[in-house]
Amino acid sequence: xxxxxxxxxxxxxxxxxxxxxxxxxxxxxxxxxxxxxxxxxxxxxxxxxxxxxxxxxxxxxxxxxxxxxxxxxxxxxxxxxxxxxxxxxxxxxxxxxxxxxxxxxxxxxxxxxxxxxxxxxxxxxxxxxxxxxxxxxxxxxxxxxxxxxxxxxxxxxxxxxxxxxxxxxxxxxxxxxxxxxxxxxxxxxxxxxxxxxxxxxxxxxxxxxxxxxxxxxxxxxxxxxxxxxxxxxxxxxxxxxxxxxxxxxxxxxxxxxxxxxxxxxxxxxxxxxxxxxxxxxxxxxxxxxxxxxxxxxxxxxxxxxxxxxxxxxxxxxxxxxxxxxxxxxxxxxxxxxxxxxxxxxxxxxxxxxxxxxxxxxxxxxxxxxxxxxxxxxxxxxxxxxxxxxxxxxxxxxxxxxxxxxxxxxxxxxxxxxxxxxxxxxxxxxxxxxxxxxxxxxxxxxxxxxxxxxxxxxxxxxxxxxxxxxxxxxxxxxxxxxxxxxxxxxxx
Amino acid sequence: xxxxxxxxxxxxxxxxxxxxxxxxxxxxxxxxxxxxxxxxxxxxxxxxxxxxxxxxxxxxxxxxxxxxxxxxxxxxxxxxxxxxxxxxxxxxxxxxxxxxxxxxxxxxxxxxxxxxxxxxxxxxxxxxxxxxxxxxxxxxxxxxxxxxxxxxxxxxxxxxxxxxxxxxxxxxxxxxxxxxxxxxxxxxxxxxxxxxxxxxxxxxxxxxxxxxxxxxxxxxxxxxxxxxxxxxxxxxxxxxxxxxxxxxxxxxxxxxxxxxxxxxxxxxxxxxxxxxxxxxxxxxxxxxxxxxxxxxxxxxxxxxxxxxxxxxxxxxxxxxxxxxxxxxxxxxxxxxxxxxxxxxxxxxxxxxxxxxxxxxxxxxxxxxxxxxxxxxxxxxxxxxxxxxxxxxxxxxxxxxxxxxxxxxxxxxxxxxxxxxxxxxxxxxxxxxxxxxxxxxxxxxxxxxxxxxxxxxxxxxxxxxxxxxxxxxxxxxxxxxxxxxxxxxxxxxxxxxxxxxxxx
Numbered sequence: 002x003x004x005x006x007x008x009x010x011x012x013x014x015x016x017x018x019x020x021x022x023x024x025x026x027x028x029x030x031x032x033x034x035x036x037x038x039x040x041x042x043x044x045x046x047x048x049x050x051x052x053x054x055x056x057x058x059x060x061x062x063x064x065x066x067x068x069x070x071x072x073x074x075x076x077x078x079x080x081x082x083x084x085x086x087x088x089x090x091x092x093x094x095x096x097x098x099x100x101x102x103x104x105x106x107x108x109x110x111x112x113x114x115x116x117x118x119x120x121x122x123x124x125x126x127x128x129x130x131x132x133x134x135x136x137x138x139x140x141x142x143x144x145x146x147x148x149x150x151x152x153x154x155x156x157x158x159x160x161x162x163x164x165x166x167x168x169x170x171x172x173x174x175x176x177x178x179x180x181x182x183x184x185x186x187x188x189x190x191x192x193x194x195x196x197x198x199x200x201x202x203x204x205x206x207x208x209x210x211x212x213x214x215x216x217x218x219x220x221x222x223x224x225x226x227x228x229x230x231x232x233x234x235x236x237x238x239x240x241x242x243x244x245x246x247x248x249x250x251x252x253x254x255x256x257x258x259x260x261x262x263x264x265x266x267x268x269x270x271x272x273x274x275x276x277x278x279x280x281x282x283x284x285x286x287x288x289x290x291x292x293x294x295x296x297x298x299x300x301x302x303x304x305x306x307x308x309x310x311x312x313x314x315x316x317x318x319x320x321x322x323x324x325x326x327x328x329x330x331x332x333x334x335x336x337x338x339x340x341x342x343x344x345x346x347x348x349x350x351x352x353x354x355x356x357x358x359x360x361x362x363x364x365x366x367x368x369x370x371x372x373x374x375x376x377x378x379x380x381x382x383x384x385x386x387x388x389x390x391x392x393x394x395x396x397x398x399x400x401x402x403x404x405x406x407x408x409x410x411x412x413x414x415x416x417x418x419x420x421x422x423x424x425x426x427x428x429x430x431x432x433x434x435x436x437x438x439x440x441x442x443x444x445x446x447x448x449x450x451x452x453x454x455x456x457x458x459x460x461x462x463x464x465x466x467x468x469x470x471x472x473x474x475x476x477x478x479x480x481x482x483x484x485x486x487x488x489x490x491x492x
Numbered sequence: 493x494x495x496x497x498x499x500x501x502x503x504x505x506x507x508x509x510x511x512x513x514x515x516x517x518x519x520x521x522x523x524x525x526x527x528x529x530x531x532x533x534x535x536x537x538x539x540x541x542x543x544x545x546x547x548x549x550x551x552x553x554x555x556x557x558x559x560x561x562x563x564x565x566x567x568x569x570x571x572x573x574x575x576x577x578x579x580x581x582x583x584x585x586x587x588x589x590x591x592x593x594x595x596x597x598x599x600x601x602x603x604x605x606x607x608x609x610x611x612x613x614x615x616x617x618x619x620x621x622x623x624x625x626x627x628x629x630x631x632x633x634x635x636x637x638x639x640x641x642x643x644x645x646x647x648x649x650x651x652x653x654x655x656x657x658x659x660x661x662x663x664x665x666x667x668x669x670x671x672x673x674x675x676x677x678x679x680x681x682x683x684x685x686x687x688x689x690x691x692x693x694x695x696x697x698x699x700x701x702x703x704x705x706x707x708x709x710x711x712x713x714x715x716x717x718x719x720x721x722x723x724x725x726x727x728x729x730x731x732x733x734x735x736x737x738x739x740x741x742x743x744x745x746x747x748x749x750x751x752x753x754x755x756x757x758x759x760x761x762x763x764x765x766x767x768x769x770x771x772x773x774x775x776x777x778x779x780x781x782x783x784x785x786x787x788x789x790x791x792x793x794x795x796x797x798x799x800x801x802x803x804x805x806x807x808x809x810x811x812x813x814x815x816x817x818x819x820x821x822x823x824x825x826x827x828x829x830x831x832x833x834x835x836x837x838x839x840x841x842x843x844x845x846x847x848x849x850x851x852x853x854x855x856x857x858x859x860x861x862x863x864x865x866x867x868x869x870x871x872x873x874x875x876x877x878x879x880x881x882x883x884x885x886x887x888x889x890x891x892x893x894x895x896x897x898x899x900x901x902x903x904x905x906x907x908x909x910x911x912x913x914x915x916x917x918x919x920x921x922x923x924x925x926x927x928x929x930x931x932x933x934x935x936x937x938x939x940x941x942x943x944x945x946x947x948x949x950x951x952x953x954x955x956x957x958x959x960x961x962x963x964x965x966x967x968x969x970x971x972x973x974x975x976x977x978x979x980x981x982x983x984x985x986x987x988x989x990x991x992x993x994x995x
Contacts, residue, residue, distance in 0.1 A: 081556045094555065101549055103556060203556040210796035238558050239798050317796050320590050323599020324553040328652065342650075346592055369590070369791035378793060 004029035006166045009072050009223040016062065016071045023055035023062075023071025026169075027115050030073045034117060034167045037142075039492040042152075042162040044078060044136040045086040046118035054115040061113070069230050070113030075162045075171040078119045079126055080106050080214075081203040085116075089205040090134040091124045093325045093332045093353025103203025104235045105172060105214050112230040117168050121158025124355045125322065126179055126207045129429035131157025132415060133357040141187055141412050142488035145453045150412040153183030153429075159217045160187040164488060170218040170227050174204060176211045177310055178433025181445035184217055185407035185458030188447040188486065190224045190475070191217045193433075195465050196440035197242035199228075200235030208317040209240070211310075211437040221446065221476040225249035228468060244466060252469035253476045258292030260474065263400040267303035268432060270409065276451045277406045284404055284448055284459040287481035288474070298400060300391040303435060305384045310434040311427055312368050312381035318358075319365025325353060360423065389439040396464050402474045403462040405432050407445040411455035432460055442468045444475045448482040456486070498616070498624035503716065504672025508755045513710045515751050516728045517670035521683055523662045523693035524637065524701040525568045531636050531660035532559030532602060539699055543653040551658040553597035558797050565660040566803065568692040569609050569634050570811050572662055575690045575818060576629050578613025580808050584633075585800045590791040594652050595639035603663075604633035605792045609801065615666075615686070616820060617679045621834040627679055628667040637661050662693070668707070668728060671716075673744035680704055680740055685819050689844050697738045704743060706734045708750045710758065729754070730764040734771050734778055746771035750778050822847055830859025839867055845881045846871070852888035857895050865891060869912055886915050893922030897932075901981055907931045932979065937988060940972065940980055944988050947971045955993065962995045 004026045007015065015021040031051065034043050051073060058071035081087045081099040088094040106116070121139040123131055130151040131139040139157040141150040142165035152161040156173030160183035163171050173180040175193035184191030192215045199214045206212060216227035229250065234243040264285060269278075289295050327333035327349030334348035354362065368377035395403070409431060418426050436443035442465070445458040459478065463471030503514045530537055533550035550557045573580050585607040588600040610632035618624040639657035643650045664683065670676050684702055687693040695702050709729035711719075719727040734750060737743045749771075754764045769778040817825070823837045826847075832840065840850045840863060849870070854862035870891065874884060894911055897903045903911060903926055911926055918925075926932055947968055948955055958964040968989045973980050 081554075087555070089555070097555070099554065099556075101554070201556075202558050205555040206797075208796070237560060239560050240796075316793060320588050320600055320791070320793070323590060323592065324555070324597060326592060326594075326599060328594045329552055329597060330554070342594060366791065369793055371789045371791075374791075374793070 003033070003166070005033045005169070007169065008219045009069070009169045009226050010220070012072060012169055013070075013226070019062075023058040023115060024052065026071060027051050027055040027073045027117070030117055030168050033165070034162075037162070037165050037167045037492055040140045040142060040161045040165055040167070041137055042121055042139050042158040042165065042167055043075060043118045044090070044121045044158065047085055047116055048118075050085070051115050051117050054110070058113045058115065067112035067114075067230070068226060069109060071115060072113070072170070073115040073117050073168050074109065075117050075120045075159060075168040076106060077156055077159050077172050077174060078122050079174050079205045080172060081205065082106055082116065082119065086119060087205070088135070089125050090122045090136055091325075091353065091355070091358065092135045093350070094205075094330075095135075095332050097331050099203075101203060104200035104237065105204065105231050108233065109172075109230055114230070120156075120162055120171055123155035123157065123179075124358050125205065125318070126155040126174055126176055126212075127318070127357050127361055128154040129178070129182060129426050130154045130413070130415070130418065131183075132419075133355050135355065138415050140415065142490075142492070143187060143412060143455050144488065144491055145455065149415045150455070151186065151415050153186035153408075153412065155179040156183050156191070156217060160184055160189060160191070163187070163189050163217050163219060165490075165492070170216055170223055172214060172231070173217045174207075174212060174214045175433075175437065176207045176213075176314060177437050178430040180215050180217060181433050181443055181458070181460055182408050182429055184445040185447070185456065185460075186412040188456030188458075188484065188488070189217060189219055190221050190444065190446055190479070191215065192224050192228060192444040192468070192472070192475075193436060193442060194228060194232060194468055195242075195442045196437075197240055198232050198442070198466070198468065200233070200238045200241045202235055202237040206321040208314040209321060210317060211314055213437070221444075221472055221479045222250060222253060224444070224475075225253060225472045228472075242466075247469045249469050249472050252473050254473060255477055255480065256292075257288065257474055257477050260293045260401040261296050261399050262288050262293045262474070263296050263298035263395050263403040265298050265300045265303065265403060265405060267300050268405045270431065273406075274410060277409065277457065280449055280457050280459060281404070281406050284478060287478055288404065291477045291481060293474075296400060298395045298403070300388075300395065300435070302384060302387040302391050306388055306435040306438055307427065307431055309381040309384040309388070310430065310438060311364070312377050313385065313438070315361040315365035316369050316378050317365070319362045319369065322354075322358070322362055325350065327353070357423075385438045388435055392435075392439045392441060392462075401464070402471055405460045405462065407432060407458035407460040411451045411453065411457055436462055441465055442471050444471055446475045446478050446482070447484040448478065449484065450486060456484070498618070499622055501619040501623050501625055501671070501675065504674070505713070506710070506751055506755060508759050510759045512713055513751070513755050514713055514716060515672050515747065516668045516709045516711055516716060516731070517672070517676050517747060518668035518707040518731075519666045519670065519676065519679065520705040520707075521664040521666075521680065522703045522705070523572075523664060523687055523695075525565050525634075525660035525662055526691060526693055527562065527565050527568060527660055529562055529564070530658040531562055531565050531634060533658055535658065537659050541655055543651075543655060546655040547657065551597065552654050553599070559602060559795075561798065561801060562660065565634060566609065566801065567811055568660075569632060569662055570803070570808055571690050571815070572664075572687065572692045573610035573613060573632055574808075574812050574815055575686050575692075576610075576613035576615060576632070576664075578629055578632065579611030580803075581607065581609055581611055582805060582808070583607065583800055583802050584609040586795045586798045587792045588795045591788050593638070593641070594650065595641045595654070595657065597639070597654065597657060601636050601638065602795055602798070603635035606794070607800070608633035615679065615682055617675060617682045618838070619675060619678060625669065625671065625675055625679075627669045630665045630667050632662050632664045635661050635663055668709075668725075673747040676706065676747055677740040677744050680743060682819075685842065689816055689818055691816075697740075700738055702738070704737045706737060706743060706747060707731045708734065708747055708754070709764070710751050710754045730766050732764065732766065732778070733768050735768055735781060737771060739773075742771055742773050745773070745776060746778055749776060753778065816844075826850075830854050830863065832859055832863040836863045836867060839871070843881065849881055849884070849888050853892045853895065857892060858899065861895060861898070865895060869909070873916065885917070885919065886912065890915050890922055897922060897926055901983070902926065902932050904978075904982070907978075930979070937984060939976070940984055940988050941992075943972045943975050943980070944968065944985070944992050947975065948992055958993055959995070965989055965993055965995060968993070
């Protein structure tokens with residue numbers, strides 16, 4: 002077994018015992034990354050930073066070293082990292098190297114983590130297949146025949162890198178499912194924390210009221226460790242919550258006896274593949290076997306979630322992305338004689354933004370415009386409030402966690418959706434967007450393989466701020482499922 | 493305190509070619525909040541710094557940067573609200589006003605459209621003794637200022653200075669209660685005075701720290717009263733907004749021009765188009781800024797980066813306890829306590845430091861005399877030399893000393909002016925200077941008696957005339973004062989002359 006194939010917990014213990022050095026572990030990852038080039042997961046490598054950090058972590062090993070001392074991670078390109086390209090996978094930020102470090106990466110480094118490089122993603126985190134990236138598609142390490150599959154999106158590079166053991170864990174961000182869907186597509190664990198649990202400062206914004214960063218890891222335990230280092234109040238983010246961060250790893254007791262698991266009937270979508278249905282049933286059984294009580298629940302406004310999401314997220318995005326105007330940083334179009342400021346905006350943004358980003362900026366601009374605001378944006382906000390109320394009610398009735406499928410299918414082929422209606426792509430988020438709209442924590446856990454041999458995940462949704470309980474439920478599901486399959490190494 | 497009741501001023505009437513018209517004016521004042529740091533970033537707000545030196549990552553809208561509210565700016569808005577007797581909203585919220593311009597790095601201005609921090613208040617605008625307009629304030633909200641575009645440095649390029657970007661502004665919105673150009677200027681002046689008293693805006697119009705957008709419409713006599721009865725704005729006519737005025741004089745000129753322009757259109761059978769206009773002071777006219785097709789759709793929506801702004805009543809109460817005495821109250825008190833005239837009280841309270849100077853001089857002395865000296869001698873001299881009150885070479889204690897010497901009869905009024913002049917140019921303690929320069933009046937009756945005796949003895953003919961006609965005794969008084977080099981106390985001389993002449 003190569004060191005890069007270890008989990009974070011395993012590596013932590015090996016490092017602590019002196020069986021392994023952070024430098025060797027980092028070298029193993031860098032070698033794996035080099036071999037993994039066909040996956041197009043890493044888009045900017047930082048081997049010098051990584052080795053410096055690894056040497057420093059080796060030097061401070063022992064008492065007082067951080068929870069992630071010497072652990073090599075990949076960082077989604079959406080996070081601003083000082084002096085390192087941070088482009089949100091967009092041409093409009095070509096060459097952009099921030100002079101500041103995001104709160105999340107600062108915290109990870111403070112905990113001793115090693116940054117291997119930046120990870121591929123959908124442009125500005127808009128996409129469910131990592132096909133909108135300016136760096137080209139990230140590729141799923143799982144394969145059917147010779148067909149290249151999507152790792153999902155938007156955190157596709159993070160998912161591919163973790164699933165292929167290029168790094169021990171990665172950061173992701175999730176606005177409508179961008180951590181959980183790629184985790185499910187690649188057979189790994191991904192958690193979107195409660196809105197406000199993790200600081201958004203220094204993360205390129207997509208939709209501010211929905212964006213939340215979280216870990217993508219090989220196991221639930223690793224997710225607990227990594228989330229613990231990422232989370233915490235940040236006075237620089239006004240939406241960050243000033244509440245203590247519990248010891249998530251200590252919460253993994255494996256005991257969920259007497260807990261109530263809700264099964265929302267509205268998540269049984271028409272035309273849902275039998276395999277997904279069967280997986281969901283299997284999950285229910287596993288949790289019941291562990292002593293939980295399975296309760297049928299209703300979240301009546303679920304069917305309005307996707308349309309509401311695709312009004313609110315583009316509305317916020319259209320405003321958040323207005324700053325990419327070619328005036329101060331990033332791409333600026335070459336201008337012709339006589340071109341004025343409006344020409345500069347139009348040409349810069351037409352060249353810098355890809356099609357999907359342009360589509361969402363236009364949708365967002367439309368739904369906020371005079372005469373349409375009430376019909377779209379305001380109505381979507383009301384729907385959002387109703388969706389949150391649905392969840393509040395079931396939690397008030399004693400439900401501890403909710404079990405749903407993570408995705409409507411397993412990973413699909415790259416390019417397969419190229420000519421599809423964009424709404425078909427948006428349907429990937431059907432099980433995940435409700436969680437963002439309600440600001441809840443949600444986790445995707447790999448539970449089995451489909452008939453094609455591709456991983457499938459289940460989603461658990463927790464009470465606000467109860468990531469600890471949610472992780473424990475996920476841990477039980479993971480242990481029961483015993484999902485140990487790895488993609489066949491073809492790259 | 494005096495109970496001041498005011499008469500409402502008459503609205504300005506403009507005679508058109510066909511009939512009379514009245515003016516209706518509402519104003520939006522943008523007042524820069526006095527604060528060392530910006531509204532949502534820690535960057536400095538110093539005026540006149542090197543271009544782009546007061547700019548944080550938040551101000552220039554770098555990716556991933558987030559706004560954090562500056563509590564001090566919120567306190568300043570609350571203080572302003574309290575100063576305008578306004579409703580303080582314990583819950584308010586920030587919205588984004590979206591538009592593209594190079595001096596607006598975020599691509600949106602953070603403002604408060606739907607839920608402003610301050611609600612309804614009022615400003616009393618005096619238009620003369622006993623005459624005042626009560627202008628209702630609709631709301632005050634907090635918002636970010638934009639940067640500055642510079643187009644005249646290069647023929648092909650424009651430059652942007654972000655120093656001002658993100659500086660906190662209060663937008664103070666009035667109801668359409670202002671009825672003429674003079675009232676408009678007086679309203680701005682009064683608001684500026686209150687803000688300066690409160691210390692929430694320095695009121696510097698030249699630097700653009702206080703700017704006004706002026707909404708002007710015209711209506712026929714009687715229409716305004718119909719509006720008041722029904723609250724139906726359609727009685728007030730279609731308004732035009734004149735943007736970004738930073739001079740009282742130009743505000744008046746622009747309103748006058750704009751009203752006449754609208755009257756000409758209406759009397760010609762046309763319709764006023766609601767639009768934004770700019771005043772060109774060189775040509776003395778307003779012109780359309782943008783047509784309806786170019787009108788912005790600002791796509792306001794709640795800023796998702798900021799939670800609703802919630803403040804505690806206890807915090808508002810705490811601010812309320814630290815409120816200074818405001819101009820109206822101070823003026824009333826000066827009139828009541830020091831007996832100064834309405835006019836003088838206005839002059840003395842115009843600026844806080846001038847009022848404090850006056851009060852230091854007047855306390856325990858003759859208030860009217862103190863007012864005369866402060867207004868005529870001190871202010872007159874300051875104006876002539878272009879100095880501020882803080883730069884005055886004569887302190888309140890020194891001027892008070894001069895008044896004390898007058899009151900005790902030690903120097904004459906004329907001497908006092910000479911003494912003031914010496915103190916102004918050379919400084920010193922008034923009593924010591926007066927003594928050293930021999931300026932004190934002679935009240936020693938022995939010395940005066942000797943002088944009177946000498947003059948009576950030398951002028952027997954005058955003595956006879958004066959005895960026949962006592963009015964002529966004044967001649968002796970004059971001679972005595974002359975003989976003593978002007979130092980003899982005239983009252984004492986009068987008395988002794990009358991006695992010696994047996995009058």
